[in-house]
Amino acid sequence: MAKAAIADRSVKEFEEKQEWWWAAEKKRSSRLDYLRKAIWKKGAIGGLYAPGVKTDLERAVLQTQKARELEFSPDPYVIKFAKMLAHVLDNKSIFITDHAQLVGYTGSLPHTIAWDPSCASILNEEVYNDPTAIPDPAEKSQQIIRDVNNYWIGKSDLDKMMPIFDMEDLMKMLSGSIGWGVPLARGGYSSKDYEYIMTGKRAFQAIIDELSQKIDEADEQTHAPGATPDTTRMYDKINNWEAMKITLEAGIRIAKRYARLAGIMAEHFEEDTIRREELLKIAETCERVPAYPPRTLQESLQYDIFIQMMSRTEAIEGAWPSRPDYYHGPYYNKDVNIDKSLTKEEAIDLLGEFLIRAAEVCQFKPKWSREGLQGIDGTWVWTIGGVDKDGRDACNDMTIALMQAARLVRVANPTFGFRWHPKVKDEVMREIFECLRQGLGYPNLRHDPILIANTMHWYGHPIEEARLWCNQACLSPCPPTKHGFQPMRMANATANCAKIIEYVMTNGYDPVVNMQVGAETGDVTSFKNFEEFFEAWEKQMKTIFSILVRAVNRARTLAPNLTPRPYLSALSERSIESGMDTLTPSLERGNAWITAFTWVENIDSLAAVKKLVFEDKKYTMAELKNAIDKNWEGYEQMRLDFVRNAPKWGNDDNYVDDIMVRCLKAAAKFSKELKCPSGNNWPILPENVSGNIHYANIVGALPNGRRLGDALYDGGISPGPGLDKKGPTAVLKSCGKINHITDGRAFLLNQRLSPSQLAGEKGYQLWKAYMRTWADLELDHIQFNVVDDSTLRAAQKDPEKYQEVIVRVAGYSAHFVDISRKTQDNIIQRTVQGLG
Amino acid sequence: MSRREEKRKAYAGILMPQKHESNAAPPKKTDKLCGTCTNYSESSWSSDGRGSCKYLKLGSDITQRPPVYVFEGKEGYLTRTLADASTCEHYQKMKMIDKDGYECSDPTFRRSIRQFQE
Numbered sequence: 001m002a003k004a005a006i007a008d009r010s011v012k013e014f015e016e017k018q019e020w021w022w023a024a025e026k027k028r029s030s031r032l033d034y035l036r037k038a039i040w041k042k043g044a045i046g047g048l049y050a051p052g053v054k055t056d057l058e059r060a061v062l063q064t065q066k067a068r069e070l071e072f073s074p075d076p077y078v079i080k081f082a083k084m085l086a087h088v089l090d091n092k093s094i095f096i097t098d099h100a101q102l103v104g105y106t107g108s109l110p111h112t113i114a115w116d117p118s119c120a121s122i123l124n125e126e127v128y129n130d131p132t133a134i135p136d137p138a139e140k141s142q143q144i145i146r147d148v149n150n151y152w153i154g155k156s157d158l159d160k161m162m163p164i165f166d167m168e169d170l171m172k173m174l175s176g177s178i179g180w181g182v183p184l185a186r187g188g189y190s191s192k193d194y195e196y197i198m199t200g201k202r203a204f205q206a207i208i209d210e211l212s213q214k215i216d217e218a219d220e221q222t223h224a225p226g227a228t229p230d231t232t233r234m235y236d237k238i239n240n241w242e243a244m245k246i247t248l249e250a251g252i253r254i255a256k257r258y259a260r261l262a263g264i265m266a267e268h269f270e271e272d273t274i275r276r277e278e279l280l281k282i283a284e285t286c287e288r289v290p291a292y293p294p295r296t297l298q299e300s301l302q303y304d305i306f307i308q309m310m311s312r313t314e315a316i317e318g319a320w321p322s323r324p325d326y327y328h329g330p331y332y333n334k335d336v337n338i339d340k341s342l343t344k345e346e347a348i349d350l351l352g353e354f355l356i357r358a359a360e361v362c363q364f365k366p367k368w369s370r371e372g373l374q375g376i377d378g379t380w381v382w383t384i385g386g387v388d389k390d391g392r393d394a395c396n397d398m399t400i401a402l403m404q405a406a407r408l409v410r411v412a413n414p415t416f417g418f419r420w421h422p423k424v425k426d427e428v429m430r431e432i433f434e435c436l437r438q439g440l441g442y443p444n445l446r447h448d449p450i451l452i453a454n455t456m457h458w459y460g461h462p463i464e465e466a467r468l469w470c471n472q473a474c475l476s477p478c479p480p481t482k483h484g485f486q487p488m489r490m491a492n493a494t495a496n497c498a499k500i501i502e503y504v505m506t507n508g509y510d511p512v513v514n515m516q517v518g519a520e521t522g523d524v525t526s527f528k529n530f531e532e533f534f535e536a537w538e539k540q541m542k543t544i545f546s547i548l549v550r551a552v553n554r555a556r557t558l559a560p561n562l563t564p565r566p567y568l569s570a571l572s573e574r575s576i577e578s579g580m581d582t583l584t585p586s587l588e589r590g591n592a593w594i595t596a597f598t599w600v601e602n603i604d605s606l607a608a609v610k611k612l613v614f615e616d617k618k619y620t621m622a623e624l625k626n627a628i629d630k631n632w633e634g635y636e637q638m639r640l641d642f643v644r645n646a647p648k649w650g651n652d653d654n655y656v657d658d659i660m661v662r663c664l665k666a667a668a669k670f671s672k673e674l675k676c677p678s679g680n681n682w683p684i685l686p687e688n689v690s691g692n693i694h695y696a697n698i699v700g701a702l703p704n705g706r707r708l709g710d711a712l713y714d715g716g717i718s719p720g721p722g723l724d725k726k727g728p729t730a731v732l733k734s735c736g737k738i739n740h741i742t743d744g745r746a747f748l749l750n751q752r753l754s755p756s757q758l759a760g761e762k763g764y765q766l767w768k769a770y771m772r773t774w775a776d777l778e779l780d781h782i783q784f785n786v787v788d789d790s791t792l793r794a795a796q797k798d799p800e801k802y803q804e805v806i807v808r809v810a811g812y813s814a815h816f817v818d819i820s821r822k823t824q825d826n827i828i829q830r831t832v833q834g835l836g
Numbered sequence: 837m838s839r840r841e842e843k844r845k846a847y848a849g850i851l852m853p854q855k856h857e858s859n860a861a862p863p864k865k866t867d868k869l870c871g872t873c874t875n876y877s878e879s880s881w882s883s884d885g886r887g888s889c890k891y892l893k894l895g896s897d898i899t900q901r902p903p904v905y906v907f908e909g910k911e912g913y914l915t916r917t918l919a920d921a922s923t924c925e926h927y928q929k930m931k932m933i934d935k936d937g938y939e940c941s942d943p944t945f946r947r948s949i950r951q952f953q954e
Contacts, residue, residue: 129885149855167843168840516910
């Protein structure tokens with residue numbers, strides 16, 4: 001919209017028309033407006049990066065340069081790796097965005113996406129083969145990329161890991177048909193020991209001092225009279241401690257470089273006195289953190305950004321686990337309510353900028369990841385609300401301020417997951433509702449008492465730790481505590497579950513990737529009854545889950561030696577104490593889960609087969625097999641019968657709901673037979689992100705009437721789009737038949753509500769009543785899209801005009817214009833539920 | 837040879853990316869690439885150019901002279917998008933399409949190569 005047109009209309013006018021994005025633009029401060037517009041769109045549009053966004057070669061070159069230099073040095077690998085990391089931090093280009101109060105970015109320039117060449121050669125090949133993101137001049141860049149890639153072949157983490165994996169499992173995994181992600185310690189979702197580093201008790205310098213003391217003590221011990229196996233182990237500990245120290249020292253140094261830059265800009269280049277003061281404040285902040293604990297909100301937020309930026313220098317991070325109101329809230333309270341050094345508006349400006357700084361973060365990701373997370377770089381689902389370790393309401397003024405800031409800056413990433421519990425005050429619920437009503441698609445709501453119980457049930461985390469949980473990825477609680485935090489959730493344990501039912505039909509052979517991937521469960525036409533069919537389903541489920549879990553278990557076991565994480569270890573109390581890498585399985589309790597993409601297709605398919613083949617005998621199994629082999633081509637009437645006349649999940653129909661519960665219980669039972677290297681369980685967590693589109697062309701025809709190429713359901717335990725015909729309460733009742741504590745780890749539920757119905761006080765009361773039913777039925781999750789079809793269709797026709805429309809995809813939000821047409825259509829197809 | 841050894845041998849060539857010749861002349865152009873053949877299926881896990889043949893089975897080798905064709909077995913012959921298929925007698929060129937590169941719902945296994953001009 002033209003600038004003049006925005007200026008001429010009032011906030012009220014925009015709000016009445018539900019054009020919340022224009023209203024936000026008018027309401028936010030000029031600083032926030034500038035910063036919001038100054039960020040580059042980093043999430044991939046469909047599967048490709050946006051025009052103008054380029055791969056950052058600087059970091060790859062720096063790391064390769066140092067790796068070459070150290071190749072023949074006598075240092076153990078963990079120290080070499082720490083030195084490479086330090087070299088990157090010491091030499092990367094840094095910048096400060098105009099008007100910004102917070103600094104730090106993963107790349108060397110604002111439009112670049114950081115590329116870590118040491119993770120996987122196959123990723124490096126994607127960098128080379130992605131002409132849209134290669135910086136100009138292309139020929140010179142390609143030469144640099146070739147040089148970097150050639151160095152890392154055989155040396156990258158995945159290259160080192162692959163030959164030691166089971167070859168057969170590896171090839172099945174590499175086919176991409178059953179799993180999504182890599183079994184890597186430096187590519188996935190790192191949780192952190194926030195109780196150690198975010199409570200204000202210590203920061204980097206205190207940890208460095210402790211490490212120095214530990215190294216001296218150990219050194220003394222190793223040279224005292226005597227020699228035992230403990231003495232021998234001590235050498236490895238010393239190496240680990242030294243590596244940790246190298247990374248923390250580099251972290252302090254890069255912060256001081258920012259301080260110097262801000263100081264130079266203030267002293268020599270800035271003419272505006274207010275901005276000069278701001279730059280000097282940045283300099284003071286960066287001198288303070290991360291070396292010493294923060295004293296103010298600005299320092300606390302800056303500390304968090306540095307921690308995350310460095311973590312993203314060490315690894316490719318797919319998530320940003322965080323509980324901002326819990327850990328930054330005390331500083332907000334001190335600055336705004338006690339010292340009054342910040343007004344509420346100034347604090348909201350800072351929080352808005354904090355969201356913007358997080359939104360711009362980006363690292364080069366492979367195409368399968370970009371397609372599965374269209375529109376965003378990773379799932380920064382920040383956890384807010386909930387309770388403290390004693391079970392008291394943890395919501396504070398910053399919980400509210402964060403939601404207000406989110407409505408002003410309207411970024412699609414990070415989003416919030418709100419931990420609902422019965423003591424949440426009405427004023428907080430109203431803020432959540434306002435975010436939803438204004439079409440942000442977040443916060444999603446999580447049932448705190450259920451999830452605390454679930455966390456204790458599956459992993460035995462003590463209640464005081466379980467109560468501190470925050471999302472490790474989209475919706476997986478993990479306590480950020482000494483033994484509770486999981487250092488790496490390897491995304492490879494993400495199962496494309498629609499393959500379970502597909503393989504029942506094909507005897508385990510995958511017709512898309514031409515490989516026997518599943519189990520040989522026999523010719524499906526020979527099954528005489530539903531029990532035999534279900535038995536085959538169970539075997540395929542167990543086979544797929546096992547392949548993925550075996551790979552992750554293997555990688556987690558090898559990781560401490562082969563692919564250590566000295567920086568993450570340095571932020572972890574258990575590693576400081578033990579001298580062992582934080583990935584060492586014996587140091588943690590275990591918090592593993594299998595993300596179950598495309599789960600509900602199994603339920604609707606099983607119900608259709610049970611009803612139409614085995615009970616009504618309307619079709620023989622041979623006819624069904626034949627139709628599916630032909631992708632339903634020539635069998636349209638029969639296909640429609642399987643779509644329309646078989647029971648469908650989400651309609652409070654026990655026929656199919658019982659099948660859902662049976663499948664989940666079978667998976668839950670098997671989850672306890674699968675064990676992670678820490679000895680704990682592998683429960684399943686049905687959700688999808690935008691994997692339903694990524695897998696659309698990889699999953700063949702299914703008995704629920706789906707054809708190869710059709711979008712899969714939007715995931716978790718959400719009913720198929722348009723197939724939940726009995727209203728919103730029936731959906732909740734179906735979902736309420738699942739035991740959300742013992743049947744799995746968490747269960748994503750997407751719902752679409754009509755914006756017009758949510759207008760005014762009446763809308764709030766309707767939604768609140770609906771949420772009471774949700775809470776009473778003890779569902780662990782729910783998220784909402786509140787944007788009407790006409791807006792979404794208008795956005796499809798005229799994307800330029802609707803750049804800021806946000807939708808909840810599944811587990812994350814994205815700007816509607818950044819997701820592929822197929823994903824857009826899939827969201828529009830979701831049933832709009834009427835409340836009341 | 838044990839079953840494991842057989843598999844390891846068959847998969848060996850496909851596991852690691854090949855080194856680039858930094859200053860070499862561009863590879864000889866051929867209009868017959870595995871990636872442009874209807875029998876080729878791209879690996880859905882990675883876009884680094886790996887894939888398999890739906891027609892030839894594991895054990896085939898079209899880089900040999902004469903090419904080795906195996907039609908028995910379940911698992912497809914592992915090859916690469918840019919592998920030279922000029923000597924493969926079973927090569928069948930696919931149709932190119934005109935499609936937005938930002939859309940990831942390509943009907944035939946997301947093969948970006950289908951968007952190349954003829």
